[in-house]
Amino acid sequence: MDTKIRVIVADDHPIVREGICACLRQDRRIDVVATASDANSLATQIADIPCDFVLSDIGMQGVNGESNSIAFLKRLVRQVPRPYIVAVTMIAHPQMVAGLFHLGVDGVVDKRDTAQSLTEAITAITGGRRFASPHAWEVLSAVQDGASAGAGTLSAREWDVFRLYASGMTIPEIAREFGRSSKTVATQRRCAMRKLGLRSELELIAYLQQIGLA
Template sequence: MHSKIRIILADDHAAVRKGIDIWLQRDPRAEVVATASDTESLADRIDRFPCDIVISDIGMRGIDGESNAIAFLRRFLRQPERPRLIVVTMIAQPQMLAGLLDLGADALVDKRDCMESLNQAMVAVIGGDRFVSMHADALLKSHIENKPSQAGVLSAREWEVLQLYAGGMSLISIADRLERSIKTIGTQRRNAMRKLGLETEVQLLNYLRQIGLA
């Protein structure tokens, strides 16, 4: 292994990227070799910069217009030889977190735990272990076992409906705006919630706040 642990860091919020970058620079074991602001640039950095760990948010828009980076990360995790993946997220949905582990993420770090846990996560995954930070672990322990894990990617139309809904529009107004029936809009919202492991209106609103839409 190289003398330092090489890291690619991806987050669509510049302040978060900068904060994590500055924190990691304090650790003599770590070297941030590249940063990315979206999923497309993350894919580019992974191709161009050899690394040992990818630290990535999942809330970034997907390469093909998906609602998040999960479709790309799913493909990334299927590679037989790949860097370790540490997911850093504000998502507080147990089913989605469980789904990320099912996909093969090597570590989950809740952003509330970020600075205290990143170094631990880095050492753990390099050593071949899995790591889950304190808040993420508490959420996972609340996950009901008979409910399926979810790490879903919304269709473009489902994502469009959620964006408008997050902006305060009613289902009727969304139907008028998109020239679809109210039944279709309702179905698309329900499908989006199912893919995200959300069951109630409160959970949906919390999720939209967590990803910065509401």
């Protein structure tokens, strides 16, 4: 192939970022043209460097201090033209994974799958198909009928509530920390869970574990 597939890799963990790059560079079709450590640097790289694919973690910090990069990816999928977008994630919540496809990403690769899934994603998407790695497919199969997809972005305060809740603080303790009522904090937690498609305390705890907060 004379023209290589240009890829930008984004992840806030250097070892993961370099591991993805090393895997991709073994494929002679692919040229890793840039890397990024958060959504701000990813936005800059996309603006400055032409690329065909963006492989991006969704848990890294967003453009405006947002809790994740989903809001940025949501804006990116609406651009015309745009690169293909593959979300790379450890999150294994059915509604959230389904929500990523609902937003318009072209593929989802679970970080627990083999590195080969990265190049398989590029091959499938270049061929006109959406792609989900084996673990991602397994998660998607657990989506219940009628369940709403939920890959949302939390406000700064909602994220703070999640962070403190994950640290072991109770709702009344968080309320005192922010000078708010317990009812207000409970509402913020409930709204954040709804944005993410989390329907129970167990699902919330699992999500916090998957993103490394608990």
